[in-house]
Amino acid sequence: MPAINLAIVGVGKIVRDQHLPAVAANAGYRLVAAASRHGKVDGIDNFTSIDEMLAAVPAIQAVSLCMPPQYRYEAAAKALAAGKHVFLEKPPGATLSEVEDLASMAAARGLTLFASWHSRYAPAVEAAREFLAGTRIRSMRVAWKEDVRQWHPNQEWIWRAGGLGVFDPGINALSIVTRILPRPVFATAATLEFPGNREAPIAASITLTDAQGLDLVAEFDWRQTGRQQWDIVARTDAGEMVLSEGGARLSVDGVRVHDEPEQEYPMLYRRFAELVASGRSDVDTAPLRHVADAFMLGRRTVVDDFHD
Numbered sequence: 001m002p003a004i005n006l007a008i009v010g011v012g013k014i015v016r017d018q019h020l021p022a023v024a025a026n027a028g029y030r031l032v033a034a035a036s037r038h039g040k041v042d043g044i045d046n047f048t049s050i051d052e053m054l055a056a057v058p059a060i061q062a063v064s065l066c067m068p069p070q071y072r073y074e075a076a077a078k079a080l081a082a083g084k085h086v087f088l089e090k091p092p093g094a095t096l097s098e099v100e101d102l103a104s105m106a107a108a109r110g111l112t113l114f115a116s117w118h119s120r121y122a123p124a125v126e127a128a129r130e131f132l133a134g135t136r137i138r139s140m141r142v143a144w145k146e147d148v149r150q151w152h153p154n155q156e157w158i159w160r161a162g163g164l165g166v167f168d169p170g171i172n173a174l175s176i177v178t179r180i181l182p183r184p185v186f187a188t189a190a191t192l193e194f195p196g197n198r199e200a201p202i203a204a205s206i207t208l209t210d211a212q213g214l215d216l217v218a219e220f221d222w223r224q225t226g227r228q229q230w231d232i233v234a235r236t237d238a239g240e241m242v243l244s245e246g247g248a249r250l251s252v253d254g255v256r257v258h259d260e261p262e263q264e265y266p267m268l269y270r271r272f273a274e275l276v277a278s279g280r281s282d283v284d285t286a287p288l289r290h291v292a293d294a295f296m297l298g299r300r301t302v303v304d305d306f307h308d
């Protein structure tokens with residue numbers, strides 16, 4: 001199969017940390033161009049807008065869109081209109097409706113749209129799914145608690161409406177939960193804590209359940225100092241399952257059952273190439289839907305102002 005001519009849009013932290021190494025290591029891609037207002041990628045053609053890039057490099061077959069979610073729809077619509085396959089960073093957009101619109105556009109044009117959820121490719125996620133499929137879950141607790149100053153320094157967009165605030169990492173937990181549980185879940189209550197000077201929450205809690213009355217609580221907090229926590233704990237008939245370190249490690253009753261090196265972005269790019277080759281799309285909006293539901297149901301409190 002010939003390599004896919006790929007372009008990257010929105011050259012920032014995640015592009016440098018993950019996309020560029022994953023693409024360079026995959027013979028199924030040839031990185032041919034990038035578009036970003038300030039960022040550049042060495043050794044390829046760089047443009048300051050997607051319009052300029054699409055006009056100048058007709059050989060592009062696919063684009064990865066890595067700018068903040070509030071600005072992704074417009075770029076995705078332009079890429080699809082130009083006949084390109086599209087890889088969306090997470091979250092796939094700022095609203096559910098715009099993502100549905102993109103999925104319809106891709107389907108109408110026979111193009112691939114991939115709403116990527118990198119945490120679903122964390123090493124122990126599939127093992128956790130298999131474990132839970134074989135037992136009864138009594139309760140599940142999700143704790144995604146990190147220090148925003150450490151992980152998102154000076155990222156203004158993340159605090160603006162549509163930037164999701166603490167749900168920017170929290171949606172990673174929801175992407176795992178919706179993958180490993182045997183049935184769909186839905187929120188029944190939520191609380192959202194907004195700093196007085198910000199448009200997005202710094203902490204949130206969602207209570208969810210399913211058709212069989214699952215007891216599930218997810219807590220997200222950006223004020224965590226000291227040990228950072230990205231854990232999912234399930235009490236089950238087969239013991240206590242702990243999926244920790246963002247899906248990297250799995251233990252049952254304290255015994256490590258899964259521990260493999262992290263390969264999230266290499267796997268995402270392999271998946272995207274498979275989707276393109278088979279003419280399919282993969283657009284699961286469940287994690288974004290739960291965030292939207294939390295904003296709809298959530299009781300809002302105002303907490304201390306936040307300054308970087």
Ligand code: NAP
Pocket residue numbers: 010011012013014015036037038039066067068069071089090091118155157168
């Ligand atoms: P970032 O570095 O703050 O932003 C990426 C790039 O987007 C910026 O360098 C900027 O490039 C462009 N951009 C910023 N504001 C823009 C605007 N108003 N209009 C158009 N482009 C704009 O963010 P990031 O950490 O890479 O995250 C980007 C996306 O990846 C987010 O959706 C995030 O959730 C996801 N993600 C991030 C991580 C992580 O660890 N950081 C992990 C997984 C996924 P120019 O100024 O050059 O245009």
